[in-house]
Amino acid sequence: MNLRAVWAIYRMEMARAFRTVLQSIVSPVISTSLYFVVFGSAIGSRITEIDGISYGAFIVPGLIMLSLLTQSISNASFAIYFPKFVGSIYELLSAPVSYLEIVIAYVGGAATKSIILGLIILATASLFVPLTILHPFWMLAFLVLTAVTFSLFGFIIGIWAKSFEQLQLVPLLIITPLTFLGGSFYSINMLPEVWRTVTLFNPVVYLISGFRWSFYGKSDVSVGVSLGMTVVFLLVCITIVAWIFRTGYRLRS
Amino acid sequence: MPSILSISGVSKTYATGFTALKEVNLDIQRGEIFALLGPNGAGKTTLISIVCGIVNRSSGTVTVDGHDINKDYRAARSLIGLVPQELTIDAFESVWATVNYSRGLFGKPANHGFVEKVLRDLSLWDKKDAKAITLSGGMKRRLMIAKALSHEPRILFLDEPTAGVDVELRQDMWAMVRRLREDGVTIILTTHYIEEAEAMADRVGVINRGEIILVENKAELMRKLGRKRLVLELRNPLTSIPEALSRYALELSPDGGQLTYTYDNQAERPGVASLMRDLEAGGIQFRDIDTQNSSLEEIFVNLVRREP
Numbered sequence: 001m002n003l004r005a006v007w008a009i010y011r012m013e014m015a016r017a018f019r020t021v022l023q024s025i026v027s028p029v030i031s032t033s034l035y036f037v038v039f040g041s042a043i044g045s046r047i048t049e050i051d052g053i054s055y056g057a058f059i060v061p062g063l064i065m066l067s068l069l070t071q072s073i074s075n076a077s078f079a080i081y082f083p084k085f086v087g088s089i090y091e092l093l094s095a096p097v098s099y100l101e102i103v104i105a106y107v108g109g110a111a112t113k114s115i116i117l118g119l120i121i122l123a124t125a126s127l128f129v130p131l132t133i134l135h136p137f138w139m140l141a142f143l144v145l146t147a148v149t150f151s152l153f154g155f156i157i158g159i160w161a162k163s164f165e166q167l168q169l170v171p172l173l174i175i176t177p178l179t180f181l182g183g184s185f186y187s188i189n190m191l192p193e194v195w196r197t198v199t200l201f202n203p204v205v206y207l208i209s210g211f212r213w214s215f216y217g218k219s220d221v222s223v224g225v226s227l228g229m230t231v232v233f234l235l236v237c238i239t240i241v242a243w244i245f246r247t248g249y250r251l252r253s
Numbered sequence: 254m255p256s257i258l259s260i261s262g263v264s265k266t267y268a269t270g271f272t273a274l275k276e277v278n279l280d281i282q283r284g285e286i287f288a289l290l291g292p293n294g295a296g297k298t299t300l301i302s303i304v305c306g307i308v309n310r311s312s313g314t315v316t317v318d319g320h321d322i323n324k325d326y327r328a329a330r331s332l333i334g335l336v337p338q339e340l341t342i343d344a345f346e347s348v349w350a351t352v353n354y355s356r357g358l359f360g361k362p363a364n365h366g367f368v369e370k371v372l373r374d375l376s377l378w379d380k381k382d383a384k385a386i387t388l389s390g391g392m393k394r395r396l397m398i399a400k401a402l403s404h405e406p407r408i409l410f411l412d413e414p415t416a417g418v419d420v421e422l423r424q425d426m427w428a429m430v431r432r433l434r435e436d437g438v439t440i441i442l443t444t445h446y447i448e449e450a451e452a453m454a455d456r457v458g459v460i461n462r463g464e465i466i467l468v469e470n471k472a473e474l475m476r477k478l479g480r481k482r483l484v485l486e487l488r489n490p491l492t493s494i495p496e497a498l499s500r501y502a503l504e505l506s507p508d509g510g511q512l513t514y515t516y517d518n519q520a521e522r523p524g525v526a527s528l529m530r531d532l533e534a535g536g537i538q539f540r541d542i543d544t545q546n547s548s549l550e551e552i553f554v555n556l557v558r559r560e561p
Contacts, residue, residue, distance in 0.1 A: 002327070008357025012350070019345065087341030091400065094305040094335050095358045096327035252309050 005097045006105045013079055013109030024075075025117060028067050032121050035063055036128055039185055050187050051218040056129040061212040062184030063125065065146065068118045069179055069204070072147050073171050076110035076154030081161050084250075093252060099245035103155065110151035111144070118143055132215065138223075139214035145230050146207050152237035159250050178204045188220045203229055256280035257408060257439050258304065263313030265299055265463075273299040275463045277313070281408075286430065286440040288450035288471075290553050291460035297443040298338060300460070301410050305335045317408065331359055334406030338413040340393045344386035348377055348396055351385060352403050359404035371399050374429065391422045398429070409433060411442040415449060427453055447553055459553060483514040483525060485532075486541035497535050501528055512539075 017024040039059055047055045083089040092102065125131060133139050161167040182204030188196050199205055200221070210226025213219035219226065243249070258281040265274040273296045281287050291297050302308035304315055306322060306329075315322045317329040343351060352368050372378045375395040380388060385396060394414070401409060411430070415423045430440055430453060444450055450457055451471070458468040467474070490509035501524060504513045516523045532539070 002360045004360045004362065005358045008354050011357075012346075012354050015350065016345075083343070086343065087337075087339050088343055090305075090307055090335065090337050090341060091355060091358065093307045094330060094333065096330040096360055097358065098327075248309055252307065 002097050002101055005095060006101050006108075009092075009102070009105035010109045010112075013075075013106065014112065016079075017075075017109075017113045024113060025120065028071055028117055029120055029124055032063050032067055033124055035066075036060075036125060043185070050190070051216070053216050053218065054129065057131060057216075058187075058212075059185050060122070060125045060129065060131060061215050062179075062182075062208050064118045064121050064143075065204075065208045065211050066179045066184050067121055068114050068143065068146055069150050069175055069207075070171055071114040071117050072110055072150035073154035073157060073175060075113050076107060076151040077158035077161065077167055077171075079106050079110055080155055080158035081164075081167055084158075085164075099242075102245075103152070103241055107148060107151040107155055110154060111147040114147045114151065115143055118147070134217045135214040139211070142207070142211045142214055142226075142230070145227075145234065146211070149230060149234040149237055152234065152241060156237060156240050156244065159244055162250075175204075178202050179208075183208045183220055203233060206230065255283060257283040257318050258441070259314075259316045260300070260304065261314045263300070263303060263315060264311045265296075265303060265308065266311050273463050274303075274310075277460075277463070277465055279458060279465055279468065281439060281441060282456070284434065284437055284439055285455040286434055286442070286453050287456050287458065288454035289441065289443045289458045289460060290447065290450055291443070295460045296463040297460055298412055299463075301335070301412055301441070301443065305333055305410065306330055327360075331404065332407045334401035334404065334409045336397050336401045336409070336411045336414055338416060340390065340397065342385045342393060342396060342400075345384055347382050347384055348372065348388070348399075349381040351396070352399050355400040356403040361404045367405070368403060371402050374432075375399050376425075391418050394418055394422070398426075402433075406438065408439045408441065411440065413443055415444070415446060423449075480515055480517055481523075482545045483516065483528075484543045484545065485512045485514070485539040486510065486543075487512060488538040488540045491537070495535050495537070498528075498531055501531075512537075 036056075036059070043055065049055060050058045083092060122131070157167065157170050161169075181199065182202045183199070188199045188205060188209075191199060206221060206226040206229035209220040210223055210230065213223050213226070258279075260277055260279040263274055263277045264272070266272045277296075277300060279300075289297050289300070299308060303310045304317070304322065306326060317332050320326075320329040320332075322329045346354070349368070349372075352372065353363065353365075356364070356368060369378065372381055375398060377392065377395055377399055380392060385393065388396060398411075398414070414430075415426055418426070427449070430442070434440055440453075442449070442453075454471050456468065457471045457474055459466050487510050491505060491512070492509060494503050494505050494512075502515050504515075505511070506513070514525070514528055516525065
């Protein structure tokens, strides 16, 4: 295994995040804080608690998950799309690096950044509301699993995209709506039966529900199903990435 | 001498149906400077891209120092450095960071001393902390070379290395290529500048429409295919070429003061001696005489034109 190459790519990706610290870290923290202030204060004044949890505390896992999903996709998709766009991908393709090493380095870099961001948002939220984390191991497990899965998904988007517009398409039109409708700011048990059933087709519901359970021990769907769905999505992404590299799809002519 | 790069029966047809390479066979000798010449779209870059692993071939085999580029890609690729035609660098990285990144990518342990030497050799040391975006075109080209040399390759591909660079930088690059060759690095360059191949190459390959149409030692090629010109400065200008000399391929300069005879120096009877006799018989006197070899450029143009 070419560990030096993995480290070189990983370090370069992390350096890029610190170079663009305003865009990478500060901007998502500010926008999440704004969500927190608007939703927590405005709506929280009318909904005092859900499932025995204060509304402000209830939305924290959803807010973290919202940033985690969008930033994982954005970090990974941009990381692989940019070299394609400027042409410097030639160096990666001509280096003695395996596909697995490329994925570990890029996805590892993207996931690390979004995990750091998730933890920063968690720390920021703790300034607004008292937080309890009943299952810290599972909280970290969901955080890491979701970051890796959606970084893989972002990596796929970055390879698929032929333009910056396409790069934004999936996060903007699919991921963000699914996250908003996936129970970030409410419990799906609050919905009418028919909409609750429809919502169960939204994969993000399982991520948020499982993550919230790790905080408060309460969930919309069973934790086992949440974990299972996350692992299924991870396996789907791994399969697609393996196919991309086997065929050279949009990488090698 | 054993070849360091062996290309055998390599073909490439793109998804669009365009066939870029047809059954290409080529062996590159260890330590030589090989110039691959060809018009635009001839398949030069496709061939290099296949060897370097950027483009998948449709058929054929390629080995680098005995390592198959697919089965043993790590060993094969670690021997190769590539300087592509386009200036493709992460614009926001510093010179130092991007060259060290390239070294790490090729699995080499960090060696700041070596990277410093490469940057100094390419006159980039003063710019080591500058971001790539702030460099001039010539410096970006040097940076591309520094990246390619960072992992100490044994084979260096230079795809149109001096396209768009000024004369001074071109001379520097030629000097650098010669130094690398002295260190045992095999150089394969593609170029539009025939004088570049003429000045540097040991051997020349000509590719046209995806086929290698000629591979030859440069000196031998120029001897075999080169034509010579005999230029006579006349003592008294002529108004036209005399009838008695019509069997020779002669050209008269517009002012009538210079007569040029082009001939094949490989021919059994080049006709120089008989021309001299006929000039004397016709009373045409000359005050100076000069001979010139045809350039590689003329040879190349003739070769490519000859293709159907």
